[in-house]
Amino acid sequence: MKVQEQAPIREPLVLGNPSLHDITARIASIVESKISMKYLMTVGFTGALAAWGLFALYYTITTGIGVWGLNNPVGWGWDITNFVFWIGIGHAGTLISAILFLFRQKWRTAINRSAEAMTIFAVICALTMVLSHTGRPWLFYWLLPYPNQMNMWVNFRSPLAWDVFAVNTYFTVSALFWFVGLIPDLATLRNYVKSDLAKKIYGFLSLGWTGSTRHWHHYEIAYMILAGISTPLVLSVHSVVSFDFTVGIMPGWHTTIFPPYFVAGAIFSGFAMVMTLLVIAREVLDLKQFITLKHFDNMNKIMLATGMMVGYAYGMEFFIAWYSGNPYESWVFMNRLFGDYAWAYWTMVTCNVVSPQIFWFKKARRNVPLMFVISIFINIGMWFERFTIIATSLHHDFLPASWGYYSPTWVEISIFIGTFGVFLTLFLLFSKFVPVIAIAEVKGIMPGAQPSHHHDHEHGHASHAAVTEGAH
Amino acid sequence: MSTPAGVIGEFKDVNVIMTAAQKINEAGYRKWDIHTPYPVHGLDKAMGIKRSIITYISFLGLCGGLSTALGLQWWTGAVDYKLNIGGKGLFDWQFSIPIDFELSILGTAIMTVIGLFGLCQLPTWYNRYQNDESFKKATDDTFVVTIDSDDDRFSAEQTATFLKGLGAQNVHTVTA
Numbered sequence: 001m002k003v004q005e006q007a008p009i010r011e012p013l014v015l016g017n018p019s020l021h022d023i024t025a026r027i028a029s030i031v032e033s034k035i036s037m038k039y040l041m042t043v044g045f046t047g048a049l050a051a052w053g054l055f056a057l058y059y060t061i062t063t064g065i066g067v068w069g070l071n072n073p074v075g076w077g078w079d080i081t082n083f084v085f086w087i088g089i090g091h092a093g094t095l096i097s098a099i100l101f102l103f104r105q106k107w108r109t110a111i112n113r114s115a116e117a118m119t120i121f122a123v124i125c126a127l128t129m130v131l132s133h134t135g136r137p138w139l140f141y142w143l144l145p146y147p148n149q150m151n152m153w154v155n156f157r158s159p160l161a162w163d164v165f166a167v168n169t170y171f172t173v174s175a176l177f178w179f180v181g182l183i184p185d186l187a188t189l190r191n192y193v194k195s196d197l198a199k200k201i202y203g204f205l206s207l208g209w210t211g212s213t214r215h216w217h218h219y220e221i222a223y224m225i226l227a228g229i230s231t232p233l234v235l236s237v238h239s240v241v242s243f244d245f246t247v248g249i250m251p252g253w254h255t256t257i258f259p260p261y262f263v264a265g266a267i268f269s270g271f272a273m274v275m276t277l278l279v280i281a282r283e284v285l286d287l288k289q290f291i292t293l294k295h296f297d298n299m300n301k302i303m304l305a306t307g308m309m310v311g312y313a314y315g316m317e318f319f320i321a322w323y324s325g326n327p328y329e330s331w332v333f334m335n336r337l338f339g340d341y342a343w344a345y346w347t348m349v350t351c352n353v354v355s356p357q358i359f360w361f362k363k364a365r366r367n368v369p370l371m372f373v374i375s376i377f378i379n380i381g382m383w384f385e386r387f388t389i390i391a392t393s394l395h396h397d398f399l400p401a402s403w404g405y406y407s408p409t410w411v412e413i414s415i416f417i418g419t420f421g422v423f424l425t426l427f428l429l430f431s432k433f434v435p436v437i438a439i440a441e442v443k444g445i446m447p448g449a450q451p452s453h454h455h456d457h458e459h460g461h462a463s464h465a466a467v468t469e470g471a472h
Numbered sequence: 473m474s475t476p477a478g479v480i481g482e483f484k485d486v487n488v489i490m491t492a493a494q495k496i497n498e499a500g501y502r503k504w505d506i507h508t509p510y511p512v513h514g515l516d517k518a519m520g521i522k523r524s525i526i527t528y529i530s531f532l533g534l535c536g537g538l539s540t541a542l543g544l545q546w547w548t549g550a551v552d553y554k555l556n557i558g559g560k561g562l563f564d565w566q567f568s569i570p571i572d573f574e575l576s577i578l579g580t581a582i583m584t585v586i587g588l589f590g591l592c593q594l595p596t597w598y599n600r601y602q603n604d605e606s607f608k609k610a611t612d613d614t615f616v617v618t619i620d621s622d623d624d625r626f627s628a629e630q631t632a633t634f635l636k637g638l639g640a641q642n643v644h645t646v647t648a
Contacts, residue, residue, distance in 0.1 A: 020509060020613035145548060153548035157557055162570040169574040173581040188611040207595035211507040211610045215592040217516040218524045222588040225530050229577045240570055444510035451514055452487045
């Protein structure tokens with residue numbers, strides 16, 4: 001008896017079986033269409049948020065960091081929480097563009113462009129947070145090793161110095177990766193758009209790309225290398241961010257689980273943000289043909305998996321705090337559970353660990369309104385994770401006399417809202433003027449787009465299936 | 473009098489272009505190209521393109537980044553301004569790892585992009601075929617073969633007939 005396992009027929013990645021020209025026309029039509037009143041109003045709203053945040057930033061810089069709610073035991077508050085939050089958001093973009101590329105996950109082609117854009121915008125927000133947190137951001141170059149009249153160099157043993165290198169490298173590499181990916185699509189737009197000005201702009205930005213196979217040959221290897229180095233990069237960046245905490249001796253921070261825990265959390269939160277944005281973009285830009293329920297299903301599976309990793313880390317932290325036998329460590333964790341910031345802790349657990357469990361069910365993974373709500377929960381939960389880590393360890397430090405409580409002032413809240421304004425404004429501009437879907441990559445995964453040895457392979461399977469079925 | 477810049481021909485079928493690529497290469501043409509809207513697997517091989525040297529350029533970037541990182545951390549802390557931190561060694565490779573790693577990645581990325589631009593001669597905001605309507609379809613849905621007039625085997629009529637024989641449509645001479 002022969003029992004042959006048959007691979008189920010895969011869902012198509014692009015619905016409606018469009019021709020190559022249809023794909024060009026569909027994506028280019030977003031750029032070509034007139035700017036609507038609705039779009040202008042949305043940009044106006046997010047721009048106003050950004051402006052409000054920038055005003056709060058201006059107030060901070062001109063007056064001093066004293067306008068924030070930071071106090072003596074709590075020297076890091078919303079500033080670093082937001083920094084870690086935004087850097088984490090970026091990580092899903094790199095994961096989708098690099099790691100899923102190396103694993104040959106073809107479904108990534110529909111979402112990688114917007115996820116990479118999100119990475120860059122999120123890192124911009126993160127950089128704003130750290131720079132303002134330095135207090136005198138105009139002296140930012142003090143963070144860099146440069147020859148100066150004091151003859152001093154930065155201390156390379158400090159995780160804060162590593163962070164400068166990690167975040168700047170991350171921003172540069174993400175931007176290069178994104179731009180290299182964009183070149184062929186900008187060339188497509190150059191040849192497609194009708195207005196002269198748009199032709200000139202896309203022509204300039206596409207650098208004269210012609211689609212030459214001799215160029216594609218270099219391009220594909222270059223893209224592979226960029227993906228290959230971005231993969232360890234994304235893991236290293238959040239590990240280095242976690243070193244900012246772990247190398248300190250604060251109970252609750254000084255743990256070896258932090259690097260993997262932070263990386264998993266970053267990918268978790270980043271996917272949630274990609275989900276939030278894509279659910280909206282797919283609706284507004286009418287991209288249902290390219291961003292299908294299968295894409296959302298896959299993303300929800302990744303969120304479920306990374307959410308469980310994060311949940312495991314929460315549990316393991318408590319186990320180690322108890323197992324270490326260190327009374328201070330145990331006390332800090334009990335304080336997280338039942339102390340002044342218990343509300344933040346339980347918000348985090350509910351949002352991050354409990355809410356994604358619904359994704360065990362396929363129906364839930366394909367329910368768009370539900371996943372939108374859950375993704376917002378996760379965004380909130382992951383923000384509270386960073387806040388909990390920072391605030392609970394700091395507000396009760398080694399000297400009970402200085403114990404206190406921290407809450408932000410309107411300035412910190414405004415800056416945080418402002419970063420959302422900047423992020424959303426940049427994303428809106430991107431979605432209007434840049435191809436939101438990687439056109440060339442999507443064309444390359446269409447059925448029949450690649451030469452026939454693939455076809456022969458599939459035919460082989462099909463006829464084989466027919467034969468075995470006959471035998472039954 | 474206008475001189476021909478080359479001959480252009482359109483293909484729609486990916487399997488036909490694969491065989492055509494092989495045949496054009498075998499016929500001995502050297503200054504020719506196929507412009508495609510997306511990278512076609514194996515087409516570069518069929519055209520007889522040698523493996524790209526970009527990996528070596530990237531590797532140079534990696535070496536440059538790594539040696540910069542090691543050199544910077546060693547020289548600043550152990551030579552130029554001896555920094556005693558908690559009585560530890562002035563330079564140890566262990567603490568240098570995060571920055572070694574980041575700068576290696578940064579060097580690789582920058583050199584990869586520089587290498588890509590160099591090898592593809594980007595940016596070049598001019599192409600001899602740029603005003604041809606067929607050529608513009610190459611970024612949309614057509615595989616466009618171009619055979620340049622400065623190829624030794626080029627002859628406007630024969631090359632055009634040759635391309636038609638391979639299954640090309642809309643074969644025509646482009647003048648510069």
